[in-house]
Amino acid sequence: LVLLTEILMKLMCVFVFVSSYLVETVTNKHVITRQPSWSQIFQGEEITLTCEVQGGEKTDWWYDWRRKTQYLQQKNEKILKFTASQSFNEDYECMATRKDDIYSSTTWSEAFTVSVLRAVLKIDPVWSTLFIGEVVTLTCDIEGAEAGWEYSFNKDQQQYSPGYQTTKYYRFNITSSNDGGEYDCVGRQKGSSETEKSETVHLVFPSTEKPRATLTSGTKTISVGGSVSLSCSVRDSDGWKYEFYRETSNTWETNVEDNKVKVSKGGIYRCRGERETSGYVSDMSDEVNIQITFTNKPVITRQPSWSQIFQGEEITLTCEVQGGEKTDWRYYWRRNSVPLQQKNEKVLKVTSINGEYDCMATRKDDIYSSTTLSEAFTVSVLRK
Known part of the structure; x- marks a missing residue:
């Protein structure tokens, strides 16, 4: 009984202690x-x-x-x-x-x-680089503000816009690098002297005229059925979509892509950039010539075919495209790696001229599809 009483007393003390908290x-x-x-x-x-x-x-x-x-x-x-x-x-x-x-x-x-009012100057477009000829829109937002504000824009700590205006937008054309500088804006509530000034935004514009696009290719020669990736860029700047052009016999084919396109046709390619929002375009890139190479191997044969050729004899060399007998070809000849003629004939006649001769052929209906060079054919004329 004494032990039970002690236990109950301890429990009561714990309850009082806990309840106090x-x-x-x-x-x-x-x-x-x-x-x-x-x-x-x-x-x-x-x-x-x-x-x-x-x-x-x-x-x-x-x-x-x-x-x-x-x-x-x-x-x-x-x-x-x-x-x-x-x-x-x-x-x-x-x-x-x-x-x-x-x-x-x-x-x-x-x-x-x-919520404390805050003036924020926003620049549009937001591309990393803006160029001469583009249009810039400055926007002065007063965050947390109600209606009834007027706005003024400053450049290099001097008023840039014509006083306070009810519109919060100000647009200007980039005409030179001098249009760069430190820009800010000020909002003023109508009928009040209270103003809010934004933080400064630093703008830099290149001094050059329109930027020129750059077209690069992984290779300039591909086999029939193959393809190559072309990449277009405008001076390490963003905000562009790209137009790729392929020159055919008398027209240009146009393809609008991101900055890369995969092509499987031969031809002369160029590209240019166009801003995604404003339509401002860059200058056209330099040309890139993509050639399609056939696996058909051209072989040179000779008439007369005897082993010794004497001075004064006329030699006839013929460029044969093996497996391409049903195709119309233009032919190109070289002697010692120097082009010989532009007559585009498969037969070359020479008289007593030593040298290493080779040839290649291009399809008449597609000048950008050609064979590889033949193996060299040696002509050695004996002196009498």
Whole structure:
């Protein structure tokens, strides 16, 4: 019995100890009010937030504040003061605890949003590089503002636009590199001297005229049935779509792609860039000549066919494309790697001229499809 009594007494002590730490939630509703109370807050203004416990005016309270779940102070004051700036844009909450009973407190209040006006200068287009001839649009946004604002734009700390305007847009053409500089904007509420100034945006424009596109290819010769990738770029800048051109017999074929295209036809290719939004175009690239190579091997034969050739004899060399007998070809001859003629004939007649001869053939209906060079054929004339 004595042991049971001791156990019960210990349990009662534990219950009293634990209950002394239980927190009682007070049902009084509490709200945050703000001074000044107008809807728009300008940077630099002093803001006063007050935590009011409704129905608890006769009670002494300690107060806690937090901004976005982070405690702000432990001064236990019902008033929170700060100077308005962008760093203070957040949701604020408060709670109150009775001074005579620290375990009796309210819940956290509903969030009170503080939004400080902010001028932001935006540039359009947003490409990494802008060129002479393009149009730039400056936009002055006053974040958190209501209607009724006027706007002014500055360049290098001097007014750039004609005074304050009701439109928040200002457009200008890039005419030279001198149009670059430090730009900002100022918003002013109509009928007020209050203004908001944006941060500075630094713009740099190249001094050259229109940029020229650059066309590159993995190789310039591909076999029949093969393909090659062509890549178009405009001076390491972004914001372009690309037009690829292929020259046929008398026209240009156009293909609009991203910066790469895979081609399987021979021809002369060029490209240019076009801005995705404005339609501004670059200058055309240099040409890239893609040749299709047939596997048909040309072979040179000789008449007369005897082994010894004497001075004064006329030699006839013939370029035969094996397996290409039904195709119309143009023929090209070289002696010692130097082109000989442009007559495009398969037969070459020479008299007493030593040298290494080779030939190649190109389809008449597609000048960009050709064979490889034949193996060299040696002509050696004996002296009498």
